[in-house]
Amino acid sequence: MHQCMYGLRTKDAQGEASAYKPTTTVTNHEALAESLSRRCTGGHRHAHLVGKTACTKAAQYPKDMCEAFLKAVAVIKKSVEETHLMGVEREDM
Numbered sequence: 798m799h800q801c802m803y804g805l806r807t808k809d810a811q812g813e814a815s816a817y818k819p820t821t822t823v824t825n826h827e828a829l830a831e832s833l834s835r836r837c838t839g840g841h842r843h844a845h846l847v848g849k850t851a852c853t854k855a856a857q858y859p860k861d862m863c864e865a866f867l868k869a870v871a872v873i874k875k876s877v878e879e880t881h882l883m884g885v886e887r888e889d890m
């Protein structure tokens with residue numbers, strides 16, 4: 798995933814821009830993998846994450862990324878609840 802696609806921003810000499818920050822997540826759940834799979838389309842300018850302030854701010858996940866994660870968790874939770882209602886045990890849950 799590229800965090801610029803989830804709204805990660807930073808500033809440089811030209812002003813504010815997206816920050817290209819490739820990030821890897823490891824999961825075996827399709828809903829989570831899909832929600833965290835956005836890759837940069839290249840339709841915007843990137844500013845480098847340089848300096849303590851920029852890097853410290855980039856250590857926090859962007860709001861859109863957190864929302865994508867929570868949406869995936871809700872899908873997973875619903876799937877688990879439906880599975881339990883049907884009385885089916887699944888090893889991948």
